[in-house]
Amino acid sequence: MKVTVAIDCMGGDHGPHVTVPAAIECLRRDPELSVVLVGRQETISAELAKLQAIPDSRCRVQHASEVVTMDEPPALALRNKKDSSMRVAVNLVKSGAADACVSAGNTGALMAISRFVLKTLPGIERPAIASVLPTLKGRTYVLDLGANVDCTAEHLLQFAIMGSVLVSTVEGKPRPTVGLLNIGHEAIKGNEVVKKAAELLRTSGLNFYGNVEGDDIYKGTTDIVVCDGFVGNVALKTSEGLAQVLATFLREEFTRNVFRRLIGLIALPVINAFKRRVDHRQYNGASFLGLRGIVVKSHGSADALAFEHAIRRAVDEVRGGTSKHTAERLGELFPQQVREGVA
Amino acid sequence: MKVTVAIDCMGGDHGPHVTVPAAIECLRRDPELSVVLVGRQETISAELAKLQAIPDSRCRVQHASEVVTMDEPPALALRNKKDSSMRVAVNLVKSGAADACVSAGNTGALMAISRFVLKTLPGIERPAIASVLPTLKGRTYVLDLGANVDCTAEHLLQFAIMGSVLVSTVEGKPRPTVGLLNIGHEAIKGNEVVKKAAELLRTSGLNFYGNVEGDDIYKGTTDIVVCDGFVGNVALKTSEGLAQVLATFLREEFTRNVFRRLIGLIALPVINAFKRRVDHRQYNGASFLGLRGIVVKSHGSADALAFEHAIRRAVDEVRGGTSKHTAERLGELFPQQVREGVA
Structure with missing residues (x-):
């Protein structure tokens, strides 16, 4: 095409x-x-x-x-x-x-x-920003990542719809699972907006998994994780910060002295394979939905x-x-x- | 004592x-x-x-x-x-x-x-949960981590006061810096609660740095990062999830075949030094403030x-x-x- x-x-x-x-x-x-x-x-x-x-x-x-x-x-x-x-x-x-x-x-x-x-x-009040992240099971799409702060439950539902269509069209998964980002898996957790969004999602006809927590993003528990843009932006940038600090610490440990540098040279093919696997460049490109x-x-x-x-x-x-x-x-x-x- | x-x-x-x-x-x-x-x-x-x-x-x-x-x-x-x-x-x-x-x-x-x-x-409406995280520069305290969802600007100010006292008493820093977690460094960014909290913090007498973003937590930009419990909980758990997936990928790369396993054995002292440095167990213990x-x-x-x-x-x-x-x-x-x- x-x-x-x-x-x-x-x-x-x-x-x-x-x-x-x-x-x-x-x-x-x-x-x-x-x-x-x-x-x-x-x-x-x-x-x-x-x-x-x-x-x-x-x-x-x-x-x-x-x-x-x-x-x-x-x-x-x-x-x-x-x-x-x-x-x-x-x-x-x-x-x-x-x-x-x-x-x-x-x-x-x-x-x-x-x-x-x-x-x-038509039917969409606010566009959202979606990005894909590497997980233990493959890839997870997260939205919104900062276009919208102060979302209503209806906005979160719209994000879920847009995310579902994106994943079904781009990844070829007919009924991708949707998780709602929260601070616990139980239905009673979270703020009022999230609780109401869960109710809307349950009757939406989407493949709603339920509440997910921050660590579920990288576990790959669901194909899509839906959240307010403020929360999504913080989660994404916190991840970037953590990845950077871990990379720095790893480099420092492998360059601490001549002996360590030698070990680093021997381990270089493995370290490079690891780097390629988590290379954020291959996940670049956020979709405006x-x-x-x-x-x-x-x-x-x-x-x-x-x-x-x-x-x-x-x-x-x-x-x-x-x-x-x-x-x-x-x-x-x-x-x-x-x-x-x-x- | x-x-x-x-x-x-x-x-x-x-x-x-x-x-x-x-x-x-x-x-x-x-x-x-x-x-x-x-x-x-x-x-x-x-x-x-x-x-x-x-x-x-x-x-x-x-x-x-x-x-x-x-x-x-x-x-x-x-x-x-x-x-x-x-x-x-x-x-x-x-x-x-x-x-x-x-x-x-x-x-x-x-x-x-x-x-x-x-x-x-007296003066505190809601207790907060604070935890310490490793950063490029040392350690950063983050609060709230989930005790409070739907915080007001006044709550965020109270968290900043509690965090400042914690760091000055436990870390011996007389005037620790406070960052307000937001989705941009500019004062115009964020939701209404965060904007108002920034105003309160500016006149609070605390050592207020200004807005920080998710990656500033691990950069160690400030001694304390203040946020709503929903956001803090998501940031912390997302970090846990990412750390786990990176550890898994690193292990998988070092065990992919016999040759790689041998390299892994040679690199073990370095990998262990790295692990000790980022071992989350040494940061265990969240303070109820x-x-x-x-x-x-x-x-x-x-x-x-x-x-x-x-x-x-x-x-x-x-x-x-x-x-x-x-x-x-x-x-x-x-x-x-x-x-x-x-x-």
Whole structure:
């Protein structure tokens, strides 16, 4: 299936140094992929020249004169930067010139622009951010990861629906299990929002497992873990912090003296196999769900390999029909809202 | 300084098999420590006999006929089990026969009983659970870890005060830094409760650093991280889950074939040094703060070494005068409430 992805080449900590080589590598690997490289024409052309790549029908450059900075308030980026690479890339999805858009830029601005330009699906009040994490059993999708603080029970239900469709379309699991993140497995645990969300989930027709706790994310107890964006963001960033401190301690122990360094050299193939297995770059690419179009957010600090994974995630979502299937599932669950939303 | 600790010997997954040997080991290491072993007389005596230990003035056995089970609703444990080992141990703190109490039992029941028997300090509406975590720079205290869901900004301020006193008394840092857990460093981020808490903290006289994110916990950005109990509990359990999955992956890589196993043998001293460094048992022992007495909760699955650390945490709090200093600090900050509370 042919897929076109619009790439915000200017976003992220490294901009075109990372985004352009990643796009070229994806084109090389996937002959049915086309990309639109969005950003400052001369900068992108220079990067392409470095890679000895020439724009053609599969690799088009779209000039955009402005750049949204990483610390720019989302509302200002939305109002003032109509010709930013981010905005133009999202516009390409809206116009149908691209099937999806990928950016490593300012998360808040990307969400604000995506929501304004693409609009939410009928039945969805708030888009959510979903990411995939490695677990003992495979992979688990967690959402929301920070788009929404102060969620209601209804929002959590909508996240569960969007997550279920994402996993069924991208991972090919027809009835993925949904866990509700809580501070205990018992139904009496948690705050009022979570208790009410559990009731809604029980009668939702989704494959609801029940409450899960923080450690269940990495145990892989369920395919999807649903939570408020505040909690999800803290859980994700705490994980990043812990992984970093453990990696640092491991390195320190293997370099403490000459003898230890020698052991480190001998163990290097094993350590590298371990590193590859937990390499967060292969999980890069958070999906913005609930929009009338596919938007994937890469980590701002992504390198080319990580950014490639974000592009591939967008391609998988297009090929799986995530956005279309979410709309259909919402139509089954909330026929009235969806009719009103469409009308 | 002489210290007496009441030990709920029946609590936790392993009961007296773990609690009694841990207590005896602590007595051996600390000549100024005395313990009261609370629980079924015959069971405790049998454990003591196994260890060839004889009750004496430093090691007294206090019979308690009932046991609070791990899954018992806290309200029922509080109402119906007046002669549980947990209740009797907390009663010993109330009567002054012990300076602190340690239990590996049901967290909710221990909190309910502690609160009912000991009462909160004047100026404190809700006790909090604080634990210490290893970081790149040393140690960070995090609270609340699950005693309170749905916190107000005032509760978060109270947690910050309690955490500050704990760290200054136990770690000997006169003005420990306080971070407020949020989903961004900027003041505009987060939900309403967190924004208001930041305002209160800014004018509190505490050494307030500002907002911190999940990864700052393990970076050791601040000495204390304050958060709602729901968020704190998820962060802690997510960390436990991630640590387990990384340990499993590392073990799997080192045992994948005979050659890898050989490398594993060679690297064993380094791996063991790493394991010792991140061994969660040395961080066992969560402090219940804000009570008129010292209560420490051990992890339910603690082994004897982990339980020893929980006992030592209680001893450190007694010697540091945590409870007394918290009351004084609250008196300075909220003179009116404290006068009314004392009256």
